[in-house]
Amino acid sequence: MGSLLSKTKSTPSTPTDTTEPKAAMSFTHYAGAQTSFKPPLxxxxxxFLGDVSTSTDTTAPISAGFYRLEKGTPLVYEYTYxxxxxxxDGEFxxxxxxxxxxxxxxxxVFYFPKGSKITFTTETFGLGFFVGQRKEGAA
Incomplete structure (x- = not known):
């Protein structure tokens, strides 16, 4: 999950410590995304599925977004990631x-391993938030 910073006492760094401080990195906020983002067909x-955000890590990218299914044709999807x-919201x-x-x-909450073949259907509608180990738009 990353590192936590706390107000605990720490040992002062030695005078020979010459490492450069890391540049601060800001987070990204998508206000109201669950209700305002409309994934494309x-x-x-x-x-309907759409990526809201993708990491900049080219070695192990992750993408996150929303998947919506409405009553009708089942979706059969084979995961390549x-x-x-x-x-x-809703049900699947x-x-x-x-x-x-x-x-x-x-x-x-579900985990779909790479190589699994999953069938999604619904009698009403379903909305899921996903995080996939893939490049943007590679679903």
Missing amino acids: IANENA HEMKIIV DISDETGQKVHAVKGD
């Missing part, structure tokens, strides 16, 4: 090639 008539997803019926099936609702 990616498949069928009812599957690892992904985590949290259901933030999620299954895989092993026969595992879950009725997913708000608050449920």
Whole structure:
């Protein structure tokens, strides 16, 4: 998760410490993204997905965004990267090639390993927030 800074006493650095201080890096804020970001249509008539942000790490990039499915054609998706997803609204019926099936609702968290083939369907709609180990737009 990174390092934490605290107000605990630390040993002062030695006079021979010549390392340059790291430049401060600012975070990015996407206000109201869950309600204001509208992912584009990616498949069928009812599957929408869009990246909100992607890291600048070219060696191990990560992308995050929203996936929305509306009632209609099931989406069958084969993952070419690892992904985590949290259901933030609505519901999905999620299954895989092993026969595992879950009725997913708000608050449920999933890990989809690279190589898994997942079927998403819904009787209403579902909205998930995802973080995938991939480049921007590589879904």
